[in-house]
Amino acid sequence: MGSLTSFPPELLAHILSFLPGKDLATAAKVCKAFHEASKVDFVWQRCIHREFGVSCNSSLSPREVYTKLLHNYGFLLGTWQIEIKPYGGLVHVKFENNKLLGLQYGAPHDPHVEWPMMVKELFHVMLDEEGNTTISCLQGPQGPHKGQIPLLNASAARFMSKCCCPDLHRHPQGREREFLEWCREEMGMSEEDIMFQHMQELLFMKFMIINQYQFCYVYKKLTIPPHLPDQLVAPGLFKGTYGSHGLEVVLLTYDRNYIHCKKITGDPNVPASQLSVLVDTKKPLILDEEQQVDPAELARATEEADKEEEETNGNSASCNTNQPQEGGASGSDHNVSQQHLPQSQPFAIPEGFRERGINYPKTCKMRFCGTGLIAGHGFTSPSRTPGHFVVFDNNNFGFLWLELRSLSVYSRVMENLD
Ligand SMILES: [Zn+2]
Incomplete structure (x- = not known):
């Protein structure tokens, strides 16, 4: 020594x-x-x-x-999914000056998938000059107030944040005003927009459930895998259109020959954490514009791709019956190869499909068969329905729901949430 x-x-x-x-x-x-x-x-x-x-x-x-x-609290750093059934939520905790700041990232207003995420402060753990740490809840209109993050099992894949003063979350002008402001800020809906009864019911249910949860959130760790060189689209978070449910957030990852898009936020039909879109990269499609606009031609092309893949691989699975393999290795052994396929093909929306004024490119890089998850209200009778996964570029893709006759478009979350 x-x-x-x-x-x-x-x-x-x-x-x-x-x-x-x-x-x-x-x-x-x-x-x-x-x-x-x-x-x-x-x-x-x-x-x-x-x-x-x-x-x-x-x-x-x-x-x-x-x-x-x-x-004590460094394990909070990173990206998390809030466990609010069925809605979920995306949270990122960052280190800033003398505090750890928990920020919730909400999808922008429907249908603007290309807009930035909406950011809301949830909590912070702050260190002061005297060396004391203070945990504050940052929700509600009245500024920081006492919060808790119980240290049950630090470094675990889960944690919890609590608010000690729920009354401070209430709007001073009452519940109805609070609901209307929430519709305007979070959903981009005016009072006229929410006159439709179906929309009003959906929004009110979401408002009530989110309100019940906001005093005690449970978070589950989200890991975004790295981008491997031969992956067609880099893994990561995307905002996508989900009809009357508005925009939702999915996490795109790879599992062998499949691309998974798992919901990070969800809705009363298909909740958060479900596998919304499953893509079989062994079933690429090259279609001219005429074939693309004809729904019958699309169904035929999908069947042919199924058959061809069965013959090549002796695999009996079809687009309609592929089941996701949960917990598989991400991106380790997939073989999405672009080598023998053209770099670009036309893209057109089939006749009679709903596109809701969405801007979509007129060409795409690749198109694959896949399935999308649908269910009744309350996630009743879930089933996978055939669709086409259309890659526009590394940051944009679409999913054509062949039987629902609609197009969902997805755009990468560009905010840095690593
Ligand atoms: Zn609070």
Whole structure:
């Protein structure tokens, strides 16, 4: 030890900076030289970057930030799905100055898939000059108030946030005003828009359920896999059109030859966490414009792709019956190859399909057979129905629901939620 402690303090600090944060605190107790070296800021800055992947830009000491804030609450960093049945929700927790800030990302107003996400502050865990951490709920019109994040099992794939003052979430002008403001802000709906009874019922149900949950949210960790070189579309989050339910968020991932689009937000028919779109990349389609506008021709092309794939692979699965394989490895062994397919083909919406004024490109890169999940209200009688997955580019794709005769379009969430 004698030789180590005789090192110049900056060299000792450099050596200590390789230690995990929990060992740094122990090392500081070994001797005076270690104690002094452990007080150097960059030792902790380096440790914070290595263990939490963030840069410590705080006005407070990095040692305090590590020991009082990140050591206990750093596991919150990253992307989460809120467990609100059936609606779900997307949350990202980031580190900013002296706090961890939980932000909810809502889909923009229907049908503007290309618009940015709507961001709302949910909670923060803040470290003050005195070294105290405060947890606050940031919901409601009246500013920060007391909140809790029970540390049941830190670093687990789940956590919970609670509000201690639910009354502060209420609108001062009463419940009806609160509902109308919520419709305007969250859904982009005016009072005239919500005169339709069906729409009014859907909105009111969503408003009531979200209100019940907002005092205690449970979050489930979301992992977005990296983009592998031969993947046609990079994995990630997308906003998509879901008819009268408005825009919803899906997570696109790969599992062998399949592309999965799982709902991160959902609706009373098909809830969050369900596999909305399943794409079989072994069933590519090349169709000219004439074939594309004729629904009968589309059904025939889908059947042929099924048959061809069966003959090639001796596989009895068809587009209509493919079942997702839950928990499969993402992107590890898929073989979506673009080598023998054209880089571009025309894209046209079939006659009689609903497109709801959506702007869509007139060409696409690839088209595949797939299935989409449909269900009655309350997720009754769920079934997979045939469709075509149409790749416009890395950030935009569409799904043609052949039997429902409609087109959903999806656009990548561009906000950085890594
Ligand atoms: Zn609150």
